[in-house]
Amino acid sequence: MTRLADDCFAADPVPLTVEAALERIRDRLQAVTGTETVPLDAGLDRVLAEDVVSPIDVPPHDNAAVDGYAVRSADLAPGGGEMAVAGRVAAGHPLDRTPSAGAALRIFTGAPVPEGFDTVVMQEDCWESDGRVRLPVGLRPGANVRLRGEDVRRGAVSLAAGRRLGPGDLGLAASIGRTALTVRKRLRVAVASTGDEVTEPGEDLRPGAVFDANRHTVKALLARLGCAVTDLGILEDDAGTIARSLAAAAEDHDVVMTSGGVSTGEEDHVRAAVAAHGRIDAWRLSVKPGRPVALGVIGGRAFIGLPGNPVAAVVAFVTLARPVLLALAGARIAAPARYPVTAGFSHAKKPGRREFLRVRLEPGLELGRPPVAVKAGPDGSGILSALAAADGLIDLGEDSEGLAKGETAAYLPFNEVMR
Ligand SMILES: Nc1nc2c(c(=O)[nH]1)N[C@H]1C(S)=C(S)[C@@H](COP(=O)(O)OP(=O)(O)OC[C@H]3O[C@@H](n4cnc5c(N)ncnc54)[C@H](O)[C@@H]3O)O[C@H]1N2
Numbered sequence: 001m002t003r004l005a006d007d008c009f010a011a012d013p014v015p016l017t018v019e020a021a022l023e024r025i026r027d028r029l030q031a032v033t034g035t036e037t038v039p040l041d042a043g044l045d046r047v048l049a050e051d052v053v054s055p056i057d058v059p060p061h062d063n064a065a066v067d068g069y070a071v072r073s074a075d076l077a078p079g080g081g082e083m084a085v086a087g088r089v090a091a092g093h094p095l096d097r098t099p100s101a102g103a104a105l106r107i108f109t110g111a112p113v114p115e116g117f118d119t120v121v122m123q124e125d126c127w128e129s130d131g132r133v134r135l136p137v138g139l140r141p142g143a144n145v146r147l148r149g150e151d152v153r154r155g156a157v158s159l160a161a162g163r164r165l166g167p168g169d170l171g172l173a174a175s176i177g178r179t180a181l182t183v184r185k186r187l188r189v190a191v192a193s194t195g196d197e198v199t200e201p202g203e204d205l206r207p208g209a210v211f212d213a214n215r216h217t218v219k220a221l222l223a224r225l226g227c228a229v230t231d232l233g234i235l236e237d238d239a240g241t242i243a244r245s246l247a248a249a250a251e252d253h254d255v256v257m258t259s260g261g262v263s264t265g266e267e268d269h270v271r272a273a274v275a276a277h278g279r280i281d282a283w284r285l286s287v288k289p290g291r292p293v294a295l296g297v298i299g300g301r302a303f304i305g306l307p308g309n310p311v312a313a314v315v316a317f318v319t320l321a322r323p324v325l326l327a328l329a330g331a332r333i334a335a336p337a338r339y340p341v342t343a344g345f346s347h348a349k350k351p352g353r354r355e356f357l358r359v360r361l362e363p364g365l366e367l368g369r370p371p372v373a374v375k376a377g378p379d380g381s382g383i384l385s386a387l388a389a390a391d392g393l394i395d396l397g398e399d400s401e402g403l404a405k406g407e408t409a410a411y412l413p414f415n416e417v418m419r
């Protein structure tokens with residue numbers, strides 16, 4: 001297991017943009033997980049650790065794209081014409097002889113197109129009777145033939161290391177004959193909540209207490225990322241307990257993650273616990289919600305402290321923690337795609353802090369017009385119901401002075417950042 005240097009996340013206390021924050025640590029972030037070989041079907045959502053090179057051409061042979069008749073285009077008269085049907089070739093049953101010149105072959109989808117034949121005519125356009133077939137006019141040479149290697153060339157990298165494997169990737173690996181893939185071991189993440197008021201659902205809600213929402217959203221976000229999650233529960237606000245729990249978790253996890261207690265520092269035993277076993281750097285991001293975030297190194301492992309406000313925790317996770325976790329997991333990170341939408345509401349904003357608004361897209365499609373986004377609920381950073389009702393975030397840049405109804409805005413779908 002790779003250990004991180006203590007100053008891995010060192011940063012100035014001035015408010016940073018998410019991009020600037022990520023840029024600062026980009027070079028220091030590397031895969032910390034080992035590799036393992038898993039059966040192909042266990043590869044879904046795993047991070048590929050090898051370049052998968054194809055040992056074969058796919059398709060392995062020229063083959064028919066439709067049911068019909070194979071011909072040699074050189075034999076075709078421009079005005080169509082008639083030919084003898086000299087044989088039959090079905091998928092999985094290549095012809096074992098060379099058919100005579102000037103004749104057509106009955107052929108079926110996927111069947112190997114025999115040497116010399118280069119065009120397949122759809123059966124709907126042909127008329128066969130008495131062993132002869134009438135072909136239509138205007139055939140295009142090469143039509144309806146799928147060429148050997150047109151999908152994957154032998155020797156080509158069909159899947160590159162760092163890719164998070166999706167269903168199509170597993171099919172592609174199978175199509176070149178793979179039965180197993182070398183992937184990164186799952187990033188092991190230990191998750192805790194902190195705060196005297198934070199109570200596990202199911203327990204009594206004492207006066208002044210709230211149920212723990214964050215651990216449950218964070219565990220779900222981590223599961224979607226393919227992490228192996230250990231639940232440390234709610235840590236009692238006691239310096240010794242927190243220090244012992246986090247330091248112990250750092251021994252056999254790649255990342256230790258908490259929420260709460262990152263804004264002001266008083267009563268903050270998390271900060272002291274991390275500092276005692278490594279180093280903690282408080283970051284202030286120019287983001288709303290999700291401003292205070294702590295990054296650090298504890299016992300040589302990454303520490304990520306998310307803000308306590310439940311929506312701030314999610315925004316800090318998807319904007320900052322997620323790319324950090326993916327890099328540590330060995331995944332190549334691409335900036336999430338954002339799409340233009342029309343604001344179905346107006347929103348006032350002061351310049352200076354980037355702001356994410358919880359929205360959902362109105363159903364219905366009008367081609368040529370961006371979809372309309374409406375607010376999914378109130379804006380407060382504690383309002384989880386608006387997060388649950390949202391399908392994405394409108395991303396208002398630092399300089400933005402708000403949105404007028406009908407304006408175009410950048411929309412970040414949750415399926416870009418919650419997978
Ligand atoms: N004087 C200042 N106060 C605050 C600032 C600031 O800059 N100066 N920043 C505000 C912002 S922005 C945020 S976000 C919060 C973040 O504070 P902490 O990370 O220290 O979080 P806590 O104070 O522990 O909790 C904040 C809030 O969230 C609730 N909470 C915490 N954990 C959970 C949980 N697991 N499940 C549900 N709810 C949770 C907690 O009860 C508080 O209501 O600070 C602002 N204040």
Ligand code: MOO
Pocket residue numbers: 287288289290291292307309311312381
């Ligand atoms: O990060 Mo805090 O939630 O901006 O409100």
